[in-house]
Amino acid sequence: MVVGVNGTGKTTSIAKLAKHYKDQGKKVLVAACDTFRAAAGEQLEIWTERVGVEMIRSQPHQDPASVAFDATKAACARGLDVVIADTAGRLHTKINLMEELKKIKRVMGKALSGAPHEVLLVIDATTGQNGLSQVRMFNDAVGVTGIFLTKLDGTAKGGITIGIADQFKVPVKYVGLGEKPDDFQRFEPAWFAEALFT
Ligand SMILES: Nc1nc2c(ncn2[C@@H]2O[C@H](COP(=O)(O)OP(=O)(O)O)[C@@H](O)[C@H]2O)c(=O)[nH]1
Ligand SMILES: [Mg+2]
Incomplete structure (x- = not known):
């Protein structure tokens, strides 16, 4: 499950991860759970086609949690390896984003015990210290297991x-x-620490 505010790079990062897993020979399904912005689904569709992985999309304004549930169920039924859920970063309704994310997380766990196995928060490194409050907010709501910077x-x-x-x-x-x-890599603390001082 991939979360983060709009514009941080969720969809792009999902395309990167999807390609990475596909290159390892894994079968990947991307779930478009940002159902509030039509353009979000379209952008994800372009990316998934480009990197050659499958995607599940909903009708506009369908419950995002039901997309996540269907994708997880479908992946189990078809023996796929990885499901990546793209989520909204801001809602154009009165629904609370954090409540929606909690629900997505909950129903993925109903579709497959233990899912989602990772809650990846996407943070834009150029936003500086504001990123810290984003970590706090998302971590409190859905328990972040890793950051994609x-x-x-x-x-x-x-x-x-x-x-x-x-x-x-x-x-x-x-x-x-x-x-x-291909413009991403695993975070290497040693490499990062060295870059800080050079
Ligand atoms: N330079 C740079 N741009 C990025 C990176 N990741 C995402 N972007 C750009 O950030 C913008 C927003 O990305 P998008 O994936 O649509 O963000 P989302 O709203 O969180 O899904 C796009 O123009 C991306 O090309 C990155 O690592 N480096
Ligand atoms: Mg997006």
Whole structure:
């Protein structure tokens, strides 16, 4: 399950991860759970076609949780390896985003015990300390298991990484280094620490 505020790079990062798993020979299904913005589903569709993985999409304004549930069930039934759920970063309704994310998480667990196995929060490295309040907010609501720190190509040092590690004990797992599917890597603390001082 991938969460984060709009514009941080959720959809792009999902395309990167989907391609990464596919390149490892895994069968990947992406669930478009941002059902509030039509453009969000379309953008995800373009990406999934480009990297060559399957996607499940809903009708506009369908309950996002039901998309996540269907995708997880379908993946189990068909023996797929990885389901990645793209979620909304802001809602254009009175529904509370955090309540919606909690529900998505809950129903994935109903479809498959233990799911979602990862709640990945996407943080834009260029937003600086505001990212910390995003970590707090999402972590309180859905329990973040890892961070995907995007746009590290656009900022000198990504110093927010230190604050995240210090305050939340949530590991930064991946870093985004550009807009193309291969522009990312696993976060390497040693590599990062060295870059801070050079
Ligand atoms: N330079 C750079 N741009 C990125 C990276 N990740 C995402 N983007 C860009 O950030 C913008 C928002 O990304 P998008 O995936 O639509 O964000 P979402 O609203 O969270 O789904 C797009 O223009 C992406 O190309 C990254 O690692 N580096
Ligand atoms: Mg998106």
